[in-house]
Amino acid sequence: MGEIDMATALNTAMEQDDGAEESSVPAVAVENLEKTFGTQKVLNGISFAVDRGQTLAILGRSGTGKSVSLRIIIGLVQPDSGSVRILGQEMTGLNMDEMGEIRKRMGFLFQHAALYDSLTVAENVAFPLDHHRPDLSKSDRDDRVAQLLHEVGMDGHFKKMPSNISGGMQKRVGLARALALEPEILLLDEPTAGLDPISSGEIDELVLKLQREHQMASIVVTHDLHSAKTIANRLALLDKGSVVAEGTFTELQQSDIPFVKEFLKQS
Amino acid sequence: MSETQLTAERSIRPSRPAEQSTPAEPWYSWPIEFVNSLFEWFGGMGVFFWQVLRAAVTPPYEWRELIRQMDEVGSKSLPLVAMAGAAIGVVLSMEARSSLTRFGAKALLPSAIVYSVVQEMGPIITSLVVSGRVGAGIGAELASMKVTEQIDAIEASALNPYRLLAATRILACILMLPLLTVSADACGVFMGWLTQSLAEPLSLRQFIDSGFKGATFNALLPPTLKTAVFGLLIGLIACFQGMKTQGGAAGVGRAATESVVLSSLFVILADVVLVKFILVFFP
Numbered sequence: 001m002g003e004i005d006m007a008t009a010l011n012t013a014m015e016q017d018d019g020a021e022e023s024s025v026p027a028v029a030v031e032n033l034e035k036t037f038g039t040q041k042v043l044n045g046i047s048f049a050v051d052r053g054q055t056l057a058i059l060g061r062s063g064t065g066k067s068v069s070l071r072i073i074i075g076l077v078q079p080d081s082g083s084v085r086i087l088g089q090e091m092t093g094l095n096m097d098e099m100g101e102i103r104k105r106m107g108f109l110f111q112h113a114a115l116y117d118s119l120t121v122a123e124n125v126a127f128p129l130d131h132h133r134p135d136l137s138k139s140d141r142d143d144r145v146a147q148l149l150h151e152v153g154m155d156g157h158f159k160k161m162p163s164n165i166s167g168g169m170q171k172r173v174g175l176a177r178a179l180a181l182e183p184e185i186l187l188l189d190e191p192t193a194g195l196d197p198i199s200s201g202e203i204d205e206l207v208l209k210l211q212r213e214h215q216m217a218s219i220v221v222t223h224d225l226h227s228a229k230t231i232a233n234r235l236a237l238l239d240k241g242s243v244v245a246e247g248t249f250t251e252l253q254q255s256d257i258p259f260v261k262e263f264l265k266q267s
Numbered sequence: 268m269s270e271t272q273l274t275a276e277r278s279i280r281p282s283r284p285a286e287q288s289t290p291a292e293p294w295y296s297w298p299i300e301f302v303n304s305l306f307e308w309f310g311g312m313g314v315f316f317w318q319v320l321r322a323a324v325t326p327p328y329e330w331r332e333l334i335r336q337m338d339e340v341g342s343k344s345l346p347l348v349a350m351a352g353a354a355i356g357v358v359l360s361m362e363a364r365s366s367l368t369r370f371g372a373k374a375l376l377p378s379a380i381v382y383s384v385v386q387e388m389g390p391i392i393t394s395l396v397v398s399g400r401v402g403a404g405i406g407a408e409l410a411s412m413k414v415t416e417q418i419d420a421i422e423a424s425a426l427n428p429y430r431l432l433a434a435t436r437i438l439a440c441i442l443m444l445p446l447l448t449v450s451a452d453a454c455g456v457f458m459g460w461l462t463q464s465l466a467e468p469l470s471l472r473q474f475i476d477s478g479f480k481g482a483t484f485n486a487l488l489p490p491t492l493k494t495a496v497f498g499l500l501i502g503l504i505a506c507f508q509g510m511k512t513q514g515g516a517a518g519v520g521r522a523a524t525e526s527v528v529l530s531s532l533f534v535i536l537a538d539v540v541l542v543k544f545i546l547v548f549f550p
Contacts, residue, residue: 074423096427097325103425110423114416128424177424 025088027052027185027217028073033082035068035241042068044241045082052184055211055218057228059263060238066221067111069238070187073219074108075099087184104132107178107216111190113170115162121173122158125149128180148176152206168199175206179214186210186218192227204230225264237263315507319437322430329435336439340401344447351396352451355388356380356458364466374477377469380459381478386490389452391538394497397444398530402505405436406526409509410519418510433510437502444498448491485549493541497534504530 026049035043042065050056058066071077073084075091084091086102094102115124125145129136136144149155152172162170171191178186191207192200204227211218211231222228228235229249236246237260245252245260252260363379409432412418421428460474505526512522 071419076419076422096322096422096429100425100427103423106423108420108423110416110420112416114420116417116420117411117415131424131426181425 025085026050027054027087028219029083029085030069030073031083031085033069033072033084034080035065035072035077036080042241043072043079043082046238046241046243048236048243048246050185050217050219052217053211053215054234055207055220055232057220057222057232057235058238059222059225059228059235061263062223064238065241066238067189070108070189070219070221074103074106074187104181105183106185106187107181107183109171109174109178109186109188109191111193113162113167113174115170115173115177117162119162120158121154121160121162121165122149124162124173125176125180128177132181144180148179149173151179151210152176153202166199168195168203171195171203172206175203175210179210182214184216186216188218188220188222190222191220192222192224200224200227203227207231311511312503312507315433315510316503318429319433319503319506322427323434323438325430327430329431332431332435333438336435337443339404340397340436340439341443341446344397344400344443345450347400348393348396348447348451349454351392352384352389352454353458355392355451356384356455356460357462359383359388359455360459360462364463376463377460377474377478378480380463381456381482382486384455384459385452385487387542389455390448390490390494390497391534393448393451394444394494394501394534394538395531397440397447397498398501398534399527401440402501402526402530403523405502405505406509407519407523409433409506410512410522413510413512414515414518428510433502433506436506437499440498440502441495442498444494444501445491448494452491485545489545489549493538493545496537496541500533500537501530504533 029049031047032045033043033047034041034045042063046065046069048056048058058069060066068077072079073086073091075094079092082092087105089102091099091102115121116127119127122142122145125148126141129141129144133141146155146158149158152175154169154172154176157165157169157173162173165173175188175191188207191203195203207218207220208231210216218231220228220232232249234247235249235252236243237252238244239259245255245257247255253264255261359380360376363376363383364373367373367376367379409418412432418428418432421431456475456478457471460469460471463469463474464471508522508526508529512518514521
């Protein structure tokens with residue numbers, strides 16, 4: 001075997017090792033995360049991990065740091081201390097461009113969808129593709145946008161402006177935009193908040209369908225216990241910036257912790 | 268007012284808090300707070316400028332957005348700037364004519380108009396008009412995007428908002444201000460001639476020849492190019508005020524107002540420095 005062949009074989013073996021190593025680590029691993037805003041300590045050393053194909057629902061009262069932990073995972077907020085590893089790569093301390101490389105592998109649905117109000121529904125979904133997939137031809141891009149909007153049940157609304165569609169529809173479009181780059185990790189911030197029960201159920205169904213089809217690791221922040229029970233494999237209950245209980249819904253039901261009992265009873 | 272209304276009003280009025288003796292703030296606390304906020308603003312602006320600069324010089328470059336912003340800042344400001352330039356030309360012509368006639372220096376009228384328009388009035392009026400139109404627009408647009416989490420959404424989509432939103436807008440302001448100034452100057456000089464020729468017939472060619480007689484590079488180009496600095500200030504301040512906005516609709520309004528007020532103020536202050544600089548280095 002020549003030198004070049006040896007080098008190629010070595011590189012291939014190393015790439016395979018990297019792939020194997022990446023698939024063996026959790027998709028998201030959060031350790032001892034702490035965050036204080038002013039004098040208010042929002043996160044007090046939370047830790048959890050989510051594997052590929054798994055969905056973790058983070059529950060808790062308002063102001064316990066659920067959304068902040070999600071924003072720290074995507075890098076929109078920097079933690080005071082602790083570590084966030086995405087597919088084995090440390091996320092904290094990176095600059096915006098370095099973080100961008102990791103963010104391409106993640107999708108984020110904002111609580112209020114955060115659609116670009118000067119763009120149409122189709123342009124919103126096409127936005128990540130336009131910037132990160134210049135290799136796609138216009139027709140391929142349009143096909144991908146149509147496919148994504150079909151997946152979230154938004155056929156026929158391509159040219160509408162975000163202000164002309166309902167809150168539930170905005171969340172669907174936000175979800176389609178989050179899925180545009182085929183992420184390995186999906187982060188959902190209150191996907192059913194402010195929606196009527198029928199729309200909430202539809203969003204839950206949609207998230208379940210996408211999980212089945214795409215095998216993503218997902219983290220869902222929600223107040224809605226019913227929704228969490230439907231879409232998540234595991235639930236983490238936050239109180240005063242700490243994870244007080246984590247497990248399946250059945251495990252949480254059997255918990256003796258007073259806060260968990262109270263939360264499940266009130267929900 | 269009926270008794271029922273009075274009762275209802277009383278019931279919704281918040282109860283008066285118990286009187287508490289709060290220690291009076293010392294007289295020197297507000298100047299300290301003012302100086303603190305001044306340092307905070309300049310510090311924040313410095314960090315913002317550094318982030319934008321770093322994003323602007325590293326690829327990928329957002330050419331499409333830059334061209335869109337150049338159209339927004341340039342083409343769409345052109346009618347307003349041209350009109351302002353024309354008005355300045357008319358006013359200068361009328362004012363200068365009566366003054367110069369009084370001193371028997373009517374022959375200097377074309378030069379007085381050309382030099383006044385090109386060296387000072389054109390650049391400063393263009394910059395103030397752009398500061399009002401574009402500064403408010405950028406400030407309000409970015410502030411609205413900030414409070415509705417659209418800037419966060421851009422970041423979550425693995426894009427750098429400093430590159431996509433701020434660098435493109437600032438660069439568009441830097442590139443378009445000198446071109447808009449040239450347009451304002453042209454309109455000012457033309458309308459100056461028109462006003463002059465209505466009082467005393469004079470061909471445009473004669474007016475231009477006489478007006479630009481003895482004009483040098485140092486007299487015409489640096490005053491026009493200084494507007495690139497004004498463009499930097501307008502873009503930078505408007506983007507900074509917009510992207511640091513907090514507090515919903517009120518915050519958006521505040522950002523738009525502050526963008527216009529601060530960018531206009533800094534344009535005028537920078538003009539003082541730049542005029543001195545031009546006089547020293549391009550005599």
